[in-house]
Amino acid sequence: MEVLEKIFVAFSDAAWGMPLLILLMGGGFYFMFYSGFLPFRYLRHAINVLRGKYDDPNDPGDINHFEALSAALAATVGMGNISGVAVAIAIGGPGVLFWMWVSAFVGMATKFFTCSLSVMYRGYDSKGHLEGGPMYVITEGLGKKWKPLASFFAIAGLFGTLPIFQANQLTQVIREVVLEPNGLSSGDAFYTNLTIGLALVLITSLVIFGGIKRIGHVAGKMVPGMVVLYMLAVFYIMFAYYTNIPDAFALIFTDAFTAESVLGGAVGAIIIAGARRAAFSNEAGIGTASMMHGAAKTDEPIREGLVAMLGPFIDTIVVCTLTGLAIILTGTWQTSGASGVTMTATAFNNAMPGIGSYVLVLCVMIFAFTSLFSYSYYGTKCFSFLFGAKYKHLYNYFYVTTIVFGATATITAVIALIDGMYAMMAIPTMVSALLLSPKVKAAAKDYFKRMREFRVESEFKEKPEKV
Structure with a gap:
């Protein structure tokens, strides 16, 4: 396992170099200016x-627009927001949060372009079902000669959308916060993790084998509630530590350009750390959300792009910021030697002694399960593109099996594998979107x-049947 971990880390570090950062961040800035800041000018219309x-x-x-965004958020608003932010702060200090914000703002423009294209260039799978996603954008928009690039995305997507990170962090928080403090652990961490992993397999299987309509329905019910619950918990922490809020924001901005606390002034390294964690969290430019939004019930690509651009704002600007503030305000980033979800749990418990960690466990369970449900859809679409729609159900068996691997592997190996595959998925997604x-x-x-013509027309009659 140790050798495999080193291979994954080396792969991830090599993939997330300056060229990929330029492609993601530079591409996002290009989309923003090229569109005339459209994502920010039409927020009200997007909400309508x-x-x-x-x-x-x-x-x-x-699925409808709301279900498409909810299902996409079910995947993005997940463990990346709770555990991923903690990992980022542990590595890069508080300033990494600033670069996550920058990535999110440009990510809104990126999501608008990539998800508009996912509807504009939908294709048909081998069963004749309408599908969307970067692989179809490439083959339908750029032509069949570009199919190797589409296949490259699909292959990376088979592994990049595995549930191993969610399983790993959910297992960790259940074991360390619920079982061990109450004497319910077996004493052997491996067997405890294995037992939790098998339970996750059972619960996840009940939902994902029902297909996208069941996933969209479940996500539509769970996502709004989980975001509100998490926001209320962090608002309580902010209220308890309200005198520290100005200093926390000052620290975020100053550390973003010095990174002295952790990286010894390596600002380039902290920018990459922020971009990696933002991409892991909101997935702008990675291509996963394009697959979900490509399933939306609409014949207006721009509408789906407008809905999709709300994702990075909700995911990173709102939810990731809340996590970062909870960790910074309570001082946990300096006093806790833990990383990942355990650091966030410590922050919650510092603010709400006795119950804080349990509140986080409840949030984590909802966040993790919705991610577990949604990610399977991405993998089946990639599998279907590569091997044919009639075999796509086979991927779900592989998918649930890897939950056990995620539950028992180290967090370093898990993050490195997913990060590396996300980098590979970003290349075809961004190249096709730019072209x-x-x-x-x-x-x-x-x-x-x-x-505009519709608004003028609506002044003379109640509402036309279709725009």
């Missing part, structure tokens, strides 16, 4: 689309022109 104002049950697709960006800009120009 999300509310179902323009839903049409006869449009092609499987096809003029198509999105033209479609946006046409869409908003029709929307």
Whole structure:
């Protein structure tokens, strides 16, 4: 296992070099300026689309706008927000949070382009079912000669969307916060982890074998509640430590450009750390959300892009910031030698002695399970593209099996493998989006022109049947 861990770490470090940072961050800035800051100009319209104002049950697709965003958020608003932020602060100090914010803002523009393309260039699987995602954007938008790039994405997606990180951190928090303090652990960490992993396999299987409609339905019910619960818990921490809030934000901004606390002034390293954790958390430019939003019931690509761009804001600007503040305000990042979810649990317990860690366990369970459910959909789409739709159900058996691996492996090995595969997925996703960006800009120009005409027309009659 130790040798495998070293291989994964070397692979991840090599993948997340400056070229990938330029592709993700530079590409995001390009999308932002090229679109004329469109994600920020049409937030109100995006919310109206999300509310179902323009839903049409006869449009092609499987799930509505709200379910698409909820299912995408079920994957992104997960352990990356609770554990991933703690890992980032442990490695790069508080300043890493600033670079996560920067990545999220440019990620909104990236999500708008990649998810608009996922509807604009949907394709059909071998069973004739309409599908979306970077592999179809590449083959339908760039042409069949680009299929090797699409296959490269799908192969990386088979492993990048495995549930091993969620399983690892959920197992850790159940064992260390619930079982061991109450004398319920077997004494052997491996067998305890294995038992928890098998239980996770059973629960996850009950949902994912029902397909995207069940996943979308479950996510639509769980995601709003889990975000509100987590926000309330951190708001309590902020209230308890309100005198530290100005200093916390000052520390985030100053440390972002010095990184003296951990990295000895290696600002480039802290930027990469922030970009890695932001990409892991909100997945902008990685391509996973494109697969989910490509299943939305709509024939207007720009609408889905507008809905999708809300993801990085909710995920990183809101939820990741809350986690970071809980860790910084309580001083846990300096006093705790732990990393990952244990550091966050310590912060909660410092603020709410006796119950804080249990509140976090409840949040973690909801966050982790919704991620476990949604990630399987991504993997089955990649498997279907490579081997045919009639075999895609086989991937779910592989998927649930790896939950056991995630529950028993080290967090270092798990994060390194997922990080490396995310880097590989980002290359075809960003390259195809950059090449096809003029198509999105033209479609946006046409869409908003029709929307203006709709508003003028609506002054004379109640509402046209379709825009």
